[in-house]
Amino acid sequence: MSPKILFFHASVPDYSSEPLLHGLRTLLGGGCLDIPRLDALYHDVADDGTGAPHADWRLRGHGFTLYHVLPEMPELARRRYAWIYEVDAADLIVIAHPWFQGDLLRDLNQGGYGHKVVLVDGSDHTALYPYAFRYWRQPWHWVNAFYPNRYFKREWIDGGHCYGLNRLLPAALSRAIPSPKRVVPFAFSIPEEKITRVPPAAKTRLFPSHIVDPEVAAKVGGTTGYAFEREAEYRRDLQSAKFGVTMKRAGWDCLRHYELAANGCVPCFRDLDLKPETCAPYGLNAENCVIYRTADELLARVQAMPEAEYARLQEGTYRWIAAQTSVVRAREFLRAALPEWRG
DSSP: OOOOEEEEOOSOOOTTHHHHHHHHHHHHGGGEEEESOOGGGBOOSOOOSSSSTTOOTTSGGGGTTTSSOBOOOTTHHHHHHTGGGGTTTOSEEEESOTTTOHHHHHHHIIIIIGGGEEEEEOOSSOOOTTOSGGGGGOGGGGGGGGSOOEEEESSOOSSGGGGTGGGTSOHHHHHHSOOOTTEEEOOOOBOGGGOOOOOGGGOOBSSOSBOSOHHHHHHHTOBSSOOOSSHHHHHHHHHTBSEEEEOOSSSSOOHHHHHHHHTTOEEEEETGGGSOTTSSSOSOSTTTSEEESSHHHHHHHHHTOOHHHHHHHHHHHHHHHHTTBHHHHHHHHHHHHOTTOOO
C-alpha cells in the first residue's frame, strides 16, 4: 500500500524540496498532499510572458526547470482545507522548511506525532535547525532540538558545522564533534522530462552563453549574468554546447549542475575535488565531468580533448543525471524515511 504523506512547506523558493514534491506526487499521486498548494509547481496558470508561469527574476535561475511541471488535482483542495483530520492517518509528515516552520514542528512534536515527522533542509548554510544565534531571542525553538526527527540535509558538512560551531572553534576541534545520527544526506534533483538526449555530433560550440565562472567567461566571451528570459531558449543554448561551467556559489549543490547534464553538457566543475564528501552533489567525478582549478587549465583540457573521450564523458554525464531525477530522489527519500516502504 502506498504511504500517505502530508507535505508542509513555507511557500518560499527551494530547489531541494520542490523537486522532491514533484517526485513524490509522480510516485504517489494524491497520496502526497502539499499544504498549502505549492502554486509555482503547477502548470494550470496561463503563460505570463516569462516562458514559465511563476518564474521570478529575483530567483537564482529564474525558476526555470522546476516550476510549471505538475498537473492540477482539484480533488486535493478540500483535503488541504481540512488537513488537520488527516494527521492521524498519515504515514509521514514532511516539514520542508524547518527554519520557517519551527512553530508547526513544535506543535506536531508535542502533539505526539514526532515519530512520523521528518525535516528537509535545502538551505545553503551548513548548520541544522535550530542552531542559530537568532533563536536565542526565541527560545521555544530550542525545544525542537530534543526530538529525534529524521533530518534530510543538503549542505551537510560533518562535525561542528551542524551546530554552527565551526565559526567559534578551531577546525580540528570542530571536525572532532560528531554529527547527529539522525542526519541523512540529501541533494537537488530534476524532473525526468527535462532530460534531453543530444548526440556529440549535434554540439556546435564549446560553451553555452551563460558561464558562471568570471575567469572562464572573460576568456571565451561568455556572460556571467542571465542570458535568457525564456526557459526554452535557455535549454536550446545548453543543448548546442559541449561543456558547461559550474562551481560552488552559496553552497556546493546547485540546480545548474543538473541543468547542464540534463541538456547534454559535460559539467566543468571548478574545485570539485575540494568539496566535502558528505556534501551534495553526489556522484560527480572524473568519469562524468571535468574538474579544473583555473580557466587556462580548463581551456587547455577541453580544446585538446579527442572526440572519443568527449563521447565517453558525455555518456557518463547522462548516466549521472539519470540517477538524479525527482522520482529517483523521492524513492531514496521514502526508503530512508519509511524503511518499511518497499516501493
